[in-house]
Amino acid sequence: MGPDFRLDDRRLPALRGHLTLDIAFGPLAARLAGGIDLVESVGELLLLALGLGDARIAHGESPSAMKRTSPARGSALTRCARAGRGSRMRALLLFFVLLALAMPAEARLSREERAMAAAVDREAGRHVELLERLVNQNSGTLNLAGVARVGEMVRAELEPLGFAVRWIDMAATGRAGHLVATRRGNGRGRRILLIGHLDTVFEPASPFQAFARDGNRATGPGVGDCKGGDVVLIAALRAMQAAGTLRDADIMVVMTGDEERPGAPIAAARRDLIEAGRWADVALEYENLAHEEGRDFGTVARRSSTSWTLTTHGRSGHSSGVFGEELGYGAVYEMARILDAFRRELAEPNLTYNVGVIGGGTPATIDAEGLNVAASGKTNITAETAIARGDLRALTPEQDARVRARMQAIVAQHLARTEAELAFSEDGYPPMAPTAGNRALLARLNGVNRDLGLAEMAEYDPAKRGAADSSFVAADADTLAGLGAAGGDAHAAGEWIALDSLARQAKRSAILITRLSREPRP
Numbered sequence: 001m002g003p004d005f006r007l008d009d010r011r012l013p014a015l016r017g018h019l020t021l022d023i024a025f026g027p028l029a030a031r032l033a034g035g036i037d038l039v040e041s042v043g044e045l046l047l048l049a050l051g052l053g054d055a056r057i058a059h060g061e062s063p064s065a066m067k068r069t070s071p072a073r074g075s076a077l078t079r080c081a082r083a084g085r086g087s088r089m090r091a092l093l094l095f096f097v098l099l100a101l102a103m104p105a106e107a108r109l110s111r112e113e114r115a116m117a118a119a120v121d122r123e124a125g126r127h128v129e130l131l132e133r134l135v136n137q138n139s140g141t142l143n144l145a146g147v148a149r150v151g152e153m154v155r156a157e158l159e160p161l162g163f164a165v166r167w168i169d170m171a172a173t174g175r176a177g178h179l180v181a182t183r184r185g186n187g188r189g190r191r192i193l194l195i196g197h198l199d200t201v202f203e204p205a206s207p208f209q210a211f212a213r214d215g216n217r218a219t220g221p222g223v224g225d226c227k228g229g230d231v232v233l234i235a236a237l238r239a240m241q242a243a244g245t246l247r248d249a250d251i252m253v254v255m256t257g258d259e260e261r262p263g264a265p266i267a268a269a270r271r272d273l274i275e276a277g278r279w280a281d282v283a284l285e286y287e288n289l290a291h292e293e294g295r296d297f298g299t300v301a302r303r304s305s306t307s308w309t310l311t312t313h314g315r316s317g318h319s320s321g322v323f324g325e326e327l328g329y330g331a332v333y334e335m336a337r338i339l340d341a342f343r344r345e346l347a348e349p350n351l352t353y354n355v356g357v358i359g360g361g362t363p364a365t366i367d368a369e370g371l372n373v374a375a376s377g378k379t380n381i382t383a384e385t386a387i388a389r390g391d392l393r394a395l396t397p398e399q400d401a402r403v404r405a406r407m408q409a410i411v412a413q414h415l416a417r418t419e420a421e422l423a424f425s426e427d428g429y430p431p432m433a434p435t436a437g438n439r440a441l442l443a444r445l446n447g448v449n450r451d452l453g454l455a456e457m458a459e460y461d462p463a464k465r466g467a468a469d470s471s472f473v474a475a476d477a478d479t480l481a482g483l484g485a486a487g488g489d490a491h492a493a494g495e496w497i498a499l500d501s502l503a504r505q506a507k508r509s510a511i512l513i514t515r516l517s518r519e520p521r522p
Contacts, residue, residue, distance in 0.1 A: 108451040109511070115243035116510040117452070120235055120503050127235045127502050128218070130157070134227040135211040135220035140203030141261040147176035150198045150227075154179055154255060157234045161241050163253065168272050173263025178272055181253040183246070189517040191250045193280035193477060195273070195469050196230040196484075197259035201491045208493040219496040228497045229286030229484025230255065235502065236509035243510075249517035252276050259469050266427040270472045277473025282441065282516055284480055285470035288497075289505060290460040291486040296504075297460035298445060299482035300438040302474075303350065303393040304400050305467035306428030309370065310338060310411070312420040316362045316384040328417020330382035332360040338420060339388065341410045346403060350395035350463055353403075360386030392424070395462055396433040397475075429467035430475070434459070437478030445480065448511045454504070483509055 109117065134153060139146040148167070155165045163181035170177045179198065200222030202208055211220035220227075233253065240246035254276050263269040277283060290297035314330035321327035335358070342353055359366075361377030362384040373387050392407075394400035404424060411422045432438075439459070446456045460482065470481045483505060487497030 112243045112245050112514070113451070113511050116239040116245070116514070117507045119239040119242035120506045120510065123235065123238065124503055127231050127506070128213075128499060130234065131218065131223065131227060131231045131502070132211040132213075132220075134230065135223050136209075138202065138204050138209060139199050139222065139257075140201065140206070141175065141199040141258050143204050144176040146204070147199050147257040151177065151179045151255070151257065154198070154230065154234070155181075158237070158253065161237055161246065163251075170257065170263055170269065173258070173265070173269045175258040175263035175269065177257050179253070179255045179257075180272060180276070183249070183251045185250040185517065186248040187250065188521060189248065189250060190281040190519050190521055191252070191279060192513055192516055193276050193283040193473065194233050194251060194253045194513075195283060195285040195473070196233055196253070196255040197226045197469060198230075198255050198257045199260050200225065200227070201260045206493075208495075213499070216499050217496055218499050219494055221495065224288045224485055224487035224495055224497045225490040226259070226287055226484060228487065228502065229288065232484050232502055232505040232509060233286045235506035236513060239506060239510040240514060243514075245510075245514040245517070249513065251513070251517070252279065254469075256469055262427060264427055270469075273469060273472050274476075277476040280473065280477040281522055282479075283470060283473045283477040284441075284483055284509065284513070285468060286484040287468050287470075287482055288484045288490060289486040289501060290465065290482050291501075295455065296457050296486065297482070298442040298457040298480065299460050299462075299465060300442050300480065301395060301434035301459075301462040302432040302465050302468055302471055302481060303352075303395050303462050304429055304431035304471065306392045306400070307370065307425040308390055308392060308407075309366070309423050309425075310335065310388045310390075310420065311423075312338070312360075312386045312418060314382060314384060314418045317382055319380045319382055322382050325416070327382060329415040330384075331364075331386040331418065332383040334415050334418035334420055335360060335386040335388060337413075337415055338411055341413075342407065345410065346406060348399075348403075351399060351403060352393045352463070353390060353407075355388050355390040358386070358388040393467075394431055396431055400431060430471045432468075432471040432474040432479060432481065434462065435474075435478070438474070438480060441478050441480040444515065445508060445512055448508055448515070452507060452511070454508075 134150060137146060137150050137153065139150040141147070151167060155167075158165055158181045161183070163183045165179065165181040168178045168180060176199075202221035206221065208221050211218065211223065213219075237246060237251075240249065254273050256270075256273060258269060285299075290299055312331040312334040314332075314334060315327050316330075317327045322330060339355060346353055357371070357373055359373030359375035360383045361375035362381055364373065364375035364383070364385040364387050366373045366387045366389070370389050373389075375385075375387075377383055392400070392403065394403060408422055411420045414420060442457065442459065449456055465482070468481060470479050473479060485497040485505060486501035487495070489495045
């Protein structure tokens, strides 16, 4: 029986100069632990393949120190080879595997891919300067002029790369507009949509207004969400241009001007993005990178985000009659019944349903924005009206529809002499479900990671991610999200990124986009 060479079940990218092998010769078995250097193993396997079964590269010796040894001596590979010399072909195949693993990571990149990586490194200072200019231009969602100016700054980056750039005015929705840039390639590869956004949560009245740098850390309004991601996107495209891989790629860039606070109606506000998703085969989104405990993660799913308003009504009267046949329970008890039933009966994985604001009394009202509830009353009067607003977040369209139906069923079970209505807003974000296509994109990205010498990225828990514009295209195109910069404190004063993540992410994106653009169009 010939030897059976098997790599252990750990993934090859985890190997860094040492390898664990299982080598079995029928009854003879030897396990070479991770202390055997790849170079040594490669050398011995070549000798075995050439039929020099007694030769070895001794531990600690150079190849020139090879010498014959007594039958009792020699490495585990050599001793195993003596038990079955008919396995030279297997040894030769494994030799080439080990040779590839022993090569530096950059050697596994193509010439064009090495050129892209070099271009990103060469322009690292430029990327930071661009980020600083973008951050220092306030573009809070309601600062329409500021959002438009950031759009012009991005236009100035994309047009020299051969993109046809359009500004889509969104005055009808109460917002500034969106930037859409298109570059036509050879028409043969996959069509790729790149998604970012121009606005931030920091309006001009916010005290947090300026870019600041402290070593590798940069802070500023929108530095991570999403201006850092916008810079990663631009840096990747510039690297592709430098290496000549942008020429044949079919790419569309959409940067919305109201991601943080969408205009209304949402159908009009996201019409152009949805159309872009229908055009695309693949969508890549540049919100902040998921990064925890020194590890980068891939985002293949995001939950939905939909607001709801619950209004309950009861008979108002003297509290001495509460619970009675004539007066019933009042609006506040009906509200409490429904919300507690939500808490007890709706729970399931990847689902949350929050109550953000509530009030009840005689009377109770809510403003047009749905943010402020006004209520008054006396302790001896049963409440006439109660109002609560909250949100619902689900992982899949099926889960969202099922839970909405269950919520309505709970609402319909009224206490005596009460009524209730539950209304879902039409301006919500749909879910980005974790599809097989999305996971295949992450697998492709992990192929890039392996070739760059970076660790593989596991799937990030979607419960830890917020909603984003990528959800509007996920029903039509395979989507991978969270390809922007690594950082923290998003939406808060002190929002920051690690500047070295710009280059890491730009290299990943440039190579991934190039490879995807060369896959046959479905």
